[in-house]
Amino acid sequence: MGEIMDKLHAIGEDFSLFNDPRDKYVYLVDLAKESTGLKPEERIDRNKISGCTSQAWVVKEKLGDQYSFRTDSDAMIVKGLLFLIETVFNGHSKEEILTINGNQFLTSVGLDTAISSQRTNGFASAIQKIQAELID
Secondary structure (H helix, E strand, C coil): CHHHHHHHHHHHHHHHCCCCHHHHHHHHHHHHHHCCCCCHHHCCHHHECCCCCCCEEEEEEEECCEEEEEEEECCHHHHHHHHHHHHHHCCEEHHHHHCCCHHHHHHHCCCCCCCCHHHHHHHHHHHHHHHHHHHC
């Protein structure tokens, strides 16, 4: 579990460089540009994240005991937030991923007060969808 928390801490340090929330948004958009996104045929209802005001999707892949996620959104801020989930969760086990709480995630990276409550709820929905798929 330490490694997943180390990733959260490192992201938090990156975001702590910005005092202005607008700069955090700019950084999220930059992260979104790094995301490979999804193919059009992967943007289907089964992969859709409900509770998100924008269109957002997540695809899970299992590699042995570890999971990998690919995400996408039609909104750049959301795509950047989803890229953070990929960065933290990819390469970890179900048990490690299930220890993470959506609100804790945002707090630990310093985005809990920088993003709107709608985006906070959507982010929590994304983590819930990922975790629910791991339990199924």
